[in-house]
Amino acid sequence: MANQPVRLDYGFCAAERLGAAAGLDDAALARLQAEFERAMTVVSAQKAAGKLGFMDLPFMGQDGLAPILAEAKRLGEFCENFVVLGIGGSALGATAVDMALGGCLRHAFARPAGAMRLFVADNSDPRMFAALLDNLDPRATAFNVVSKSGSTAETMSQYLAARQMLEQKLGREEALRRLVFTTDPQAGYLRKIIAAGDDIAVLSVPPNVGGRYSVLSAVGLLPLACAGHDVAALLEGAAQMAGRCQSPVLGENPALMLAALAVESFRRGRNIFVMMPYASDLLGLAQWFGQLWAESLGKAKALDGAEVHVGQTPVAAVGATDQHSQLQLYMEGPQDKLICFLTIDDYGRDLTIPALHPELTGLSYLGGQTMSRLIKAEATATAAALARQGRPSLSLRLPRIDANVIGQVFYLLELATVAAGAALGIDPLDQPGVELGKQLTYGLMGRQGFEDQAAQVRAMDAGDRFLI
Amino acid sequence: MANQPVRLDYGFCAAERLGAAAGLDDAALARLQAEFERAMTVVSAQKAAGKLGFMDLPFMGQDGLAPILAEAKRLGEFCENFVVLGIGGSALGATAVDMALGGCLRHAFARPAGAMRLFVADNSDPRMFAALLDNLDPRATAFNVVSKSGSTAETMSQYLAARQMLEQKLGREEALRRLVFTTDPQAGYLRKIIAAGDDIAVLSVPPNVGGRYSVLSAVGLLPLACAGHDVAALLEGAAQMAGRCQSPVLGENPALMLAALAVESFRRGRNIFVMMPYASDLLGLAQWFGQLWAESLGKAKALDGAEVHVGQTPVAAVGATDQHSQLQLYMEGPQDKLICFLTIDDYGRDLTIPALHPELTGLSYLGGQTMSRLIKAEATATAAALARQGRPSLSLRLPRIDANVIGQVFYLLELATVAAGAALGIDPLDQPGVELGKQLTYGLMGRQGFEDQAAQVRAMDAGDRFLI
Numbered sequence: 001m002a003n004q005p006v007r008l009d010y011g012f013c014a015a016e017r018l019g020a021a022a023g024l025d026d027a028a029l030a031r032l033q034a035e036f037e038r039a040m041t042v043v044s045a046q047k048a049a050g051k052l053g054f055m056d057l058p059f060m061g062q063d064g065l066a067p068i069l070a071e072a073k074r075l076g077e078f079c080e081n082f083v084v085l086g087i088g089g090s091a092l093g094a095t096a097v098d099m100a101l102g103g104c105l106r107h108a109f110a111r112p113a114g115a116m117r118l119f120v121a122d123n124s125d126p127r128m129f130a131a132l133l134d135n136l137d138p139r140a141t142a143f144n145v146v147s148k149s150g151s152t153a154e155t156m157s158q159y160l161a162a163r164q165m166l167e168q169k170l171g172r173e174e175a176l177r178r179l180v181f182t183t184d185p186q187a188g189y190l191r192k193i194i195a196a197g198d199d200i201a202v203l204s205v206p207p208n209v210g211g212r213y214s215v216l217s218a219v220g221l222l223p224l225a226c227a228g229h230d231v232a233a234l235l236e237g238a239a240q241m242a243g244r245c246q247s248p249v250l251g252e253n254p255a256l257m258l259a260a261l262a263v264e265s266f267r268r269g270r271n272i273f274v275m276m277p278y279a280s281d282l283l284g285l286a287q288w289f290g291q292l293w294a295e296s297l298g299k300a301k302a303l304d305g306a307e308v309h310v311g312q313t314p315v316a317a318v319g320a321t322d323q324h325s326q327l328q329l330y331m332e333g334p335q336d337k338l339i340c341f342l343t344i345d346d347y348g349r350d351l352t353i354p355a356l357h358p359e360l361t362g363l364s365y366l367g368g369q370t371m372s373r374l375i376k377a378e379a380t381a382t383a384a385a386l387a388r389q390g391r392p393s394l395s396l397r398l399p400r401i402d403a404n405v406i407g408q409v410f411y412l413l414e415l416a417t418v419a420a421g422a423a424l425g426i427d428p429l430d431q432p433g434v435e436l437g438k439q440l441t442y443g444l445m446g447r448q449g450f451e452d453q454a455a456q457v458r459a460m461d462a463g464d465r466f467l468i
Numbered sequence: 469m470a471n472q473p474v475r476l477d478y479g480f481c482a483a484e485r486l487g488a489a490a491g492l493d494d495a496a497l498a499r500l501q502a503e504f505e506r507a508m509t510v511v512s513a514q515k516a517a518g519k520l521g522f523m524d525l526p527f528m529g530q531d532g533l534a535p536i537l538a539e540a541k542r543l544g545e546f547c548e549n550f551v552v553l554g555i556g557g558s559a560l561g562a563t564a565v566d567m568a569l570g571g572c573l574r575h576a577f578a579r580p581a582g583a584m585r586l587f588v589a590d591n592s593d594p595r596m597f598a599a600l601l602d603n604l605d606p607r608a609t610a611f612n613v614v615s616k617s618g619s620t621a622e623t624m625s626q627y628l629a630a631r632q633m634l635e636q637k638l639g640r641e642e643a644l645r646r647l648v649f650t651t652d653p654q655a656g657y658l659r660k661i662i663a664a665g666d667d668i669a670v671l672s673v674p675p676n677v678g679g680r681y682s683v684l685s686a687v688g689l690l691p692l693a694c695a696g697h698d699v700a701a702l703l704e705g706a707a708q709m710a711g712r713c714q715s716p717v718l719g720e721n722p723a724l725m726l727a728a729l730a731v732e733s734f735r736r737g738r739n740i741f742v743m744m745p746y747a748s749d750l751l752g753l754a755q756w757f758g759q760l761w762a763e764s765l766g767k768a769k770a771l772d773g774a775e776v777h778v779g780q781t782p783v784a785a786v787g788a789t790d791q792h793s794q795l796q797l798y799m800e801g802p803q804d805k806l807i808c809f810l811t812i813d814d815y816g817r818d819l820t821i822p823a824l825h826p827e828l829t830g831l832s833y834l835g836g837q838t839m840s841r842l843i844k845a846e847a848t849a850t851a852a853a854l855a856r857q858g859r860p861s862l863s864l865r866l867p868r869i870d871a872n873v874i875g876q877v878f879y880l881l882e883l884a885t886v887a888a889g890a891a892l893g894i895d896p897l898d899q900p901g902v903e904l905g906k907q908l909t910y911g912l913m914g915r916q917g918f919e920d921q922a923a924q925v926r927a928m929d930a931g932d933r934f935l936i
Contacts, residue, residue, distance in 0.1 A: 011934035088792025104596060108575035108587070109603040119576070123789045124846065126839040127869070128572060128748040130817040135577040151830045154788055157821045157842055160834065164822040189828050196827075211792075254936040271804050272740065272781050280596040291793035298797025311801035313740050315783055320622055321591045323905060324556025324679075325759035329766025331901030333779035336739050349598040353625045354632040359664075360657050362619040365915035366628065371594040374625055374913060378592065381908035384925045388904065397935075401595070433799035436856065437791060440849035445842065447833035457852045466479035467865075468722040 003240055004345075004399035006408040008254035012387045013261050013338075013394055022335065022390045024264065032260040033250050035423055040248040040256060042422035043415070051429065053208030054414050057216040058238035058407070065232060068218050071180060071201055072225035075116070079142040079178065082116040082226040083132065085158040086146030086219070088295075090182075091122035092288040093215025093410075094223040099284035100406050101229050115228025116142075124154035133162065138169045138178070142226070146182040146219055148205055150189030153441065176200050182218050210429050212292050213414055216407070230403040237407025245415050254396075255415035258340070261394055262416070263423045265338040266312050270392075273312040274330070277342035278319035278379040281401060285342070286316035289413050296417045296428035303425055310424050312338075320378040327382065331389055339386065339393040342409075343379045346400040347372045471708055472813075472867035474876040476722035480855045481729050481806075481862055490803065490858045492732065500728040501718050503891055508716040508724060510890035511883070519897065521676030522882050525684040526706035526875070533700060536686050539648060539669055540693035543584070547610040547646065550584040550694040551600065553626040554614030554687070556763075558650075559590035560756040561683025561878075562691040567752035568874050569697050583696025584610075592622035601630065606637045606646070610694070614650040614687055616673055618657030621909065644668050650686050678897050680760045681882055684875070698871040705875025713883050722864075723883035726808070729862060730884070731891045733806040734780050738860075741780040742798070745810035746787035746847040749869060753810070754784035757881050764885045764896035771893055778892050780806075788846040795850065799857055807854065807861040810877075811847045814868040815840045 015023030024032070046052050057064075075082065084094055098106065098118045111117050119136075121129055143166070145159045159179075166175035176199055183190040185204040194200055203218035214220065216238055221231045247253040250260055262273055273293060275286040298311030317326050319341065330337060353374070355367025366374070383393050396412070398405050421428025443453030483491030492500070514520050525532075543550065552562055566574065566586045579585050587604075589597055611634070613627045627647075634643035644667055651658040653672040662668055671686035682688065684706055689699045715721040718728055730741060741761060743754040766779030785794050787809065798805060821842070823835025834842070851861050864880070866873050889896025911921030 008936045009934055010936070011930045014934060017928065017930060017934075087789060091789075092793065103599050105575065105587070105599050105603070107573065108585070109599070117576070119573070122792075123748045123786065124839055124843045125746075125748045125788075126815050126818045126843070129839065130819055131571050131573050131577070133819075135573070152792075153834065153842060153846075154792075156831055157834050157839055160821050160824050160831070161819045161839070163824060189825075189831060192828060193825060196825075251936060257936055271802055278593075280591045280593045287793075294794045294797035294801075298799075298801035300800035309800065309802050311797045313781075313783065313797060313801070313804070315781065318591065320593075321555060321559075323902065324590075324620075324622075325560065325755075326762045327905060328899040328901040329762040329779045329781060331766075331904070332768035332777065333762075333766035333781070334739055334777050336781070347594050350594045351598055351601075351629045353628050356628050356631060357657075357661060357664075360660060361916065363624055363628070363657060365910070365913055366621065366625050369913060371592055371597065371625055371629070374621060374909075375592045375594070377909050377912035378621075378905070380925060381912055382905045384908055384928050385905040387928060431796040433796040434791065436799070437795060437846070437850045437853040440852055441842075441845050442833070444845035444849055445833055445837060448829065457848060460485065460852050460855065462479045462485060466477055466482055466485075468476045468478070468719060468725055 003237065003404050005244065006241070006399070006405060006412065007397045008257055009395040009397060010257055010261060012383055013392045018387055018392055019390050022392050028264070029250065032264055036250055036256050036260045036419065037248040039259070039419045039422035043418050046418070050208055052418060053206045054213035054216065055242065057209065058235045058242055058411065060235065067203060068221045068225055068231070071203060071222060075142045075180070075226055076114070078140070080116055080140040081136050081142070082118050082223055083136070083141060083143045084118070084120040084146060084223050085143055085155050085162065086120070087122045087152060087154045088291060089211025089214050090146035090155065090219055091120045092291050093220035094118065095120045096215070096284035096288035097220065097224050097229060097234065097406055098227050100281050100401055101403060102227065104280045104283065112228055116226045118223055118227040121158055124157055129158055129161070133165055138166055142178050142180060144180045144182060144223060145190060147190065148184045148188060148211065150183055150191070180222065182222060212295055215288065215410055233403035234407040237404035238411040241408040241411040245412065255412045256419055258394065258412070259416040259419035259423065262312065262338060263420050265392065266310070270336055270338045271312055272315055272337040274315045274317055274337055274339040276317040276319050276322065276339055278375055279342070279344050279347070279401060280318055280321070282342055283316060283318050285406065285409065290314040290316050292413060292417050295431050296421055297424060297426065299426040300433065301426070303427060308426065310426060319382065320375055323378065323382060330386060330391065335391065341379060341383060341393060341395040342398055343376070343395050344398050344401060348400060471705065471872050473712065474709070474867070474873060474880065475865045476725055477863040477865060478725055478729060480851055481860045486855055486860055487858050490860050496732070497718065500732055504718060504724050504728045504887065505716040507727070507887045507890035511886050514886070518676055520886060521674045522681035522684065523710065525677065526703045526710055526879065528703065535671060536689045536699070537693055539671060539690060542669070543610045543648070543694060544582070546608070548584055548608040549604050549610070550586050550691055551604070551609060551611045552586070552588040552614060552691050553611055553623050553630065554588070555590045555620060555622045556759060557679025557682050558614035558623065558687055559588045560759050561688035562586065563588045564683070564752035564756035565688065565692050565697060565702065565874055566695050568749050568869055569871060570695065572748045572751065580696055584694045586691055586695040589626055592625055597626055597629070601633055606634055610646050610648060612648045612650060612691060613658060615658065616652045616656060616679065618651055618659070648690065650690060680763055683756065683878055701871035702875035705872035706879040709876040709879040713880065723880045724887055726862065726880070727884040727887040727891065730780065730806060731888050733860065734778070738804055738806045739780055740783055740805040742783045742785055742805055742807040744785040744787050744790065744807055746843055747810070747812050747869060748786055748789065750810055751784060751786050753874065753877065758782040758784050760881060760885050763899050764889055765892060765894065767894040768901065769894070771895060776894065778894060787850065788843055791846065791850060798854060798859065803859065809847060809851060809861060809863040810866055811844070811863050812866050812869060816868060
């Protein structure tokens with residue numbers, strides 16, 4: 001199969017097609033070109049300094065893949081279900097690919113032979129997690145604990161509950177066979193548990209690959225290999241896109257152009273970035289992007305210490321579905337959005353709409369046409385209608401939905417994110433803002449050393465005074 | 469079971485707890501009180517004029533429920549699967565309740581005896597819809613076509629494809645037995661199809677109930693009854709909330725207070741409204757709200773004709789999951805959000821976290837505690853952490869997740885939406901902005917009379933000029 005490229009169409013951001021009010025004219029594009037050439041230099045320097053591990057993942061080769069595939073093979077010999085115990089970046093990538101390739105209805109129907117059913121238990125929600133433990137046969141279920149530090153409260157509470165359940169039902173040895181850790185090569189609690197003598201399989205995440213950039217490491221690849229997906233093709237797609245994203249010229253580098261359009265839109269008051277694939281199976285991809293964009297770019301401080309409070313809020317939408325939910329707002333509401341469509345050239349499956357009621361003219365135009373033609377017409381019409389209202393959009397055109405293409409999209413969006421971070425002058429790799437909530441949680445859970453935090457939360461409790 | 473009320477906690481919007489910068493002081497609340505008393509008068513007038521049919525639905529009684537329950541009984545005798553062919557307001561309510569009560573993993577596991585599996589096919593996506601038709605046994609599957617006009621392209625293309633499949637596999641008579649229409653009492657194409665002689669079961673939606681306010685009509689209740697949910701309890705919960713939402717006093721009326729806080733936050737530059745339930749099973753509820761809020765309030769023009777371009781963009785998030793995806797942005801990004809948490813007092817199920825690694829202090833604090841305590845601590849800590857940064861939030865406290873409680877939430881949010889619309893001076897019941905996209909789609913699909921629209925879209929095509 002030829003690996004056709006994912007293409008970026010930015011016409012509906014250009015003044016020529018969108019009008020001068022919201023569109024970018026040649027002068028604006030030239031300014032962005034200069035700025036993002038510098039951003040690309042920053043990214044290159046970060047890469048050279050070894051900070052951007054995600055850029056190396058597509059090139060891990062057989063040496064990198066072999067332990068992942070071996071572990072998938074081992075588990076595949078006795079497991080039918082694979083449960084990821086992970087949250088955020090340890091969860092969203094696996095879901096994105098499994099949904100894209102297995103379908104949004106994958107859990108409702110039988111899996112292909114040889115593939116494990118993949119569940120991503122990304123919440124410390126007892127309703128959801130108990131339903132999972134109640135319904136899965138422990139003998140046929142593997143649990144993959146994904147945490148670099150081994151201290152993520154949501155994930156570790158699930159690990160403890162799942163391990164106890166396995167030990168009680170199957171005994172220690174059989175329980176440990178069904179566990180896999182994905183963690184730091186040396187540090188963290190999961191390594192300590194193994195060092196203390198538990199014979200548990202383990203895979204490493206490179207220390208320079210942060211959670212939200214980790215889908216193409218063992219974090220995403222082990223679950224996806226177990227679910228029967230072509231992980232080598234994911235890497236090939238990412239590598240292919242990496243080759244196309246070397247240029248510092250906006251018009252030649254889709255990641256850089258996407259970053260430039262997004263950053264510029266944010267500066268012009270568009271604080272919302274909508275990712276809207278025209279495929280139900282790509283909702284997970286939009287949600288994966290949502291974490292990448294929000295956590296990387298939502299920052300209070302610039303690298304120079306200035307208070308900036310930047311960051312577009314990502315919104316995951318699905319076409320054509322959300323034409324009947326969000327489009328009214330996108331068409332008429334505030335001019336506060338940049339919309340990025342994902343369109344599909346070949347849906348892989350199609351249905352012909354039969355001509356059943358020829359006398360009803362409001363229906364008969366559908367007869368004899370394909371459903372793929374309808375959804376593609378809706379994507380085109382929606383972008384055009386928005387442009388007619390002076391509302392900008394861009395489109396990533398996916399030749400099809402397969403592992404190679406998803407790999408391309410992953411790399412494009414990851415690179416776009418760090419380039420946008422460079423232009424905004426912030427660190428796209430950290431997440432200092434979540435620390436306070438974690439500490440207050442420790443306090444409320446009675447963890448030693450966090451008594452002050454518990455007191456702080458209690459002092460904020462107003463009882464019933466603001467309760468209706 | 470006592471029907472405990474859903475409570476609104478707005479403390480973290482008050483200046484006393486949030487600080488003067490972002491919090492509302494007494495003068496601001498008094499101003500809002502005066503404004504929303506007027507808004508409530510507008511709502512009452514609309515109700516008296518018969519425009520707000522959703523306010524009557526909770527009181528339909530046995531007469532209203534009987535035909536719905538009878539139809540569910542008829543189908544239950546020979547069907548195991550119930551497929552909604554509907555989009556937007558014809559889809560989101562059924563999904564919200566089925567996910568809330570059946571669980572987000574409901575499709576992965578066996579359904580309770582006597583309940584049908586509910587699928588909501590809310591997209592004209594051939595990948596998704598073909599997967600559905602490929603995998604469901606047509607003999608055991610009912611298709612519910614939900615469209616007031618009978619001209620919704622996505623829904624009707626699915627109807628045509630599903631009907632032909634049924635007729636080809638089962639013959640005409642058996643095919644028609646497996647179809648149900650939910651539509652206008654008199655008008656529209658679905659009525660014409662029946663009038664032309666097709667013996668198909670049909671339920672009516674009151675003409676004064678718009679799609680996004682229709683979950684408690686046959687639109688939502690038939691699928692939910694078929695899926696084994698207690699639809700009478702949904703109505704009872706809504707009726708209970710209706711009783712609590714009569715007062716024009718903000719401090720006594722949770723719907724009115726929610727509307728006031730949201731409208732005020734929008735005016736203060738918060739153009740994003742995050743709905744964040746701390747339960748994976750309530751994501752569908754947040755998405756249902758997303759349509760209600762976006763399509764009702766996202767408007768270009770006020771009733772007096774002024775160009776206003778209002779509307780908060782709804783974002784559906786899930787706690788604790790999105791603490792590891794969106795919270796960094798919510799904590800440090802622009803001050804552009806109002807966050808509405810949904811918290812749960814009783815999760816219905818729980819798990820005790822075992823004390824397995826007592827030597828690891830970063831884990832041992834979890835041992836012996838429950839998972840519900842952990843997720844509740846995270847909800848409390850997150851709201852407190854946001855408040856510490858001067859970032860407002862409110863909380864809807866749900867006593868549990870059951871049909872009564874979901875019914876309460878539906879009514880509260882529907883009433884809040886029309887009250888917010890009244891305060892904004894726009895029509896919360898129309899959606900004029902989606903018309904252009906529909907017409908351009910007709911053009912691209914070659915519908916007679918829309919040749920101009922096709923030409924308009926083609927004239928906007930720039931070919932490869934903006935393609936990277």
